[in-house]
Amino acid sequence: MICASGLRRTTALLLTAAALAGPSAPGPLAAHPRGASARPAPRPVPPGPPPGAECHTLVRGSHATADCFNGNATPDRVQLHLRCARWWDPAMDTAPVTVGPTRHVTLAQRCWLTVREAWVSHTPG
Template identity: 45%
Template sequence: MRLSRSLASATAAVCLVISLSYEAMPHARVEAPGAAASELFGASCRSRITGSRVTTYCHNPYPRTDGVRLHIECDRWWDLDSDGAEVQAGPAQTVRLTGRCWKEVRSVWVSHRKLAR
């Protein structure tokens, strides 16, 4: 008799855990045909610092053109920081951005801007 009671309580506990974890998991939502989906945008960029030189590759997998700019902050107070010119990364295009400091590089980032289609 004890075996069936412990088996019943264990079964109830497993069912409870399974039902709770199912509710907590995110599920795919099907949008109505007329609903506007959010537009995906933004090239993914990878930067490499070699000494005082910076090379960045940005790939745009989306259909809208992305205007990317390389920004470099130099470590020395007398070394001028630089903001590169905007480069258009079209759909399925990879662009290369380069820049440098006289001495060490403190930080690098890329800014993005949606361009007209």
């Protein structure tokens, strides 16, 4: 059972929290001349930068390959990077290759023993 002072305290806390939070829901929509309620116009989404080529990497033991396809209208420069598992095995990078629109390239590189990590970097080309 809630006592009257506890109910007043809870109500006061809720009203204070609501006042601090501000309006959480938009006001009523203006009536449309034909009787239907007006809907706010959707905001246009600004176009982002075009994505680069889509690349899939495959690591098998000491070999890594990346297959890249550029389905965009702009060229993309791709480069395969490897981090080898052993400290004495140097990290390896391929030369950057430009992938033209609707073109496909395969990049390959290897470590002496084992590949720890492989990734492709993109530069607008």
